[in-house]
Amino acid sequence: MIGVETLTVEQLDFAIRHLRTHHEIIVSEWLDCAMIKKADPFYTEVMRNGKTTLYLLCQYLENPDIELIKDFTKKIAPERIEAKTDISEFVFNINSGRQIVHERIFIPDFGPNEQRWISLMINQFFDHLLYFAIKEFSALNDLIIENKNQFIQEMHNDRLTILGQIAASFAHEFRNPLTSIKGFIYLLGSELTPSPKTDYYTSIINSELENLQEKISQFLLLSKMKGLDDLISVFDLSACLHEMIDFMYPRFLEVKINLTANIAPDLKVEGDKNQLKQVILNILNNAVEELCDLPEERIIQVSAFLMGSRIGLEISNNGSQIPAHLLENIFEPFITTKELGTGLGLSVCKQIVEKHNGKIIVSSNEEQTIFSISLPQAQEKTS
Structure with a gap:
């Protein structure tokens, strides 16, 4: 960090002890302002997560390793998803913790440079926490949406399969009677004395029967399988x-x-x-x-x-x-x-x-x- 002196070992130990001394107060104040309902299925776990966050912050001050932060977000993100927490609430809660830590970490014995170093390290830690938490949260949400879409598509395909089976059954049941009706209409027409009216009526009946047969053929073609009568x-x-x-x-x-x-x-x-x-x-x-x-x-x-x-x-x-x-x-x-x-x-x-x-x-x-x-x-x- 350019322009900011790091702490001595003694100063760093003192800052960490100071943070641990205020551990319970920070978690309590954070729970008071965080957007977490009492009915939250992970309410007790949330308190543990608050304590774990401070524990990881202390470790980060000693050794800025983001792998522990990554692992931690893989635990809290699924809990927030299961609790149906909105991502805006998730972000608000993390930033609330950041603000309270900043308020409680002020050490009168430290000069401006030392205090600035502490503030920068806290911000770095919470920035990493926020980034990986949102990344994990979003990835899990995307996976849930993808699974839902796949489920909907599978249901849709199942319904289309059933529709095809019903359509085929319906079409076969109606095709044979229609063929018989067309044949008898033809025979009836040959028995009747020709006249403009009978010819007109017969042509309408035949036209409508043709339309019905066309619709039946369309139902049969809804099947995805290659038909036995394909030429x-x-x-x-x-x-x-x-x-x-x-x-x-x-x-x-x-x-x-x-x-x-x-x-x-x-x-x-x-x-x-x-x-x-x-x-x-x-x-x-x-x-x-x-x-x-x-x-x-x-x-x-x-x-x-x-x-x-x-x-x-x-x-x-x-x-x-x-x-x-x-x-x-x-x-x-x-x-x-x-x-x-x-x-x-x-x-x-x-x-x-x-x-x-x-x-x-x-x-x-x-x-x-x-x-x-x-x-x-x-x-x-x-x-």
Whole structure:
């Protein structure tokens, strides 16, 4: 310490004896002003900790070793966590002890330099104590939060697993009756005398049954396991994209959407062609629905390209920005921006993409929302 003379051995011994003489008074005064409730489960231990603090201070004056301070904070920090002490109370209590020690350590026989040395050493000790105590306290709190988050995530995964099982059971129970209903509607239609009314009613029934079957298919696709009916093959994703754009073209015209496509040729992927078509269709449909009420020019952009050993696909629209609180969980089941949406479409997309060893992410700002998909490029088969 520059500009401050250290104490002689005799002066140091005298200062330590003086501190030990006031040991009980310091602890008592500290307990009176500290933020510690009588109901604190470690109340008795707190008194011991106060005495230990003074004992360590005396040792620090003789030999400034911070390892003992570190070890001590590993004891008191867990106690304060378990007692649900706020970190501000923790800091206040340590600084209260510092102030009381300063008040009681004044030694009339010491000159200004000796008294300054004592004060500096006390401050050093309490600074170390405060630093390591807060560090340990914060680390334990972070660990608790991490464990809670992990527990919540595990519960969430368990619920999704149960949801998948229920969805699969529900879908299978309803799919067969729907197939029968569709068949009998067809037979009934062939028996009825054709008329505009019967044709109109039959078309509505068939349309609604198609919608129900689509929702059932979405429930089935919520399962993360590869289905027995997956038709795996190597196919051209470029052709699939053009096919889906052509399929949606009447809808684009109806809603007056300006679509631009920049699709590289011969982008080969391996997987279930129909499932990846469903992903493209879902995202395009969502974009159209988002743009329906947009008063300005309505734009959808589709691009597909090769990036190393993977294929990139981006589908963007200039609709409203997805709110931040929804964006983070947009691929979770039942999360939707639509007033009457089920929140299954994007969840199904994510399941399908991940099942094909791919990734799907979304970004959204005031100008555009972009769904980005990355899939592994299919390896050429060697004979």
